[in-house]
Amino acid sequence: MLKLRITIAMIGFVAIAAALPARAQAPQAPAVSLEQVTKMARDNGMVLIRQIELDDGKWEVEGRDRTGERRELHFDATSGKLLRNERD
Incomplete structure (x- = not known):
């Protein structure tokens, strides 16, 4: 009887967890912007920039x-x- 109660409780917890919306985290913007990194690259001797990623x-x-x-x-x-x- 105890096993049945534990099983029912576990099924309930799983059902509740499945019903909760997933939290999707939006990607954070970097502290250093594209414009800043472009300037830093030029300050470090780069004169022709082909790719920034x-x-x-x-x-x-x-x-x-x-x-x-x-x-x-x-x-x-x-x-x-x-x-x-x-x-x-």
């Missing part, structure tokens, strides 16, 4: 420097800190 909390900027070499810069989207400065 926000991925996993960081801005990834691809382009070329003054000498024409390919560069990839990564900036933290919250603080603006330069995380990576690579030549390809």
Whole structure:
């Protein structure tokens, strides 16, 4: 009899949980804007920007420097800190 009550209670809890609306979280806008990261990339020597992408909390900027070499810069989207400065 106790097992039956526990089973009925569990079914009730599952039914209530299933009826509640799922909470979808809207993506948060990064603290560092697209305009700011563009300026930061230029300040770090990039003269031609080919692509800017926000991925996993960081801005990834691809382009070329003054000498024409390919560069990839990564900036933290919250603080603006330069995380990576690579030549390809």
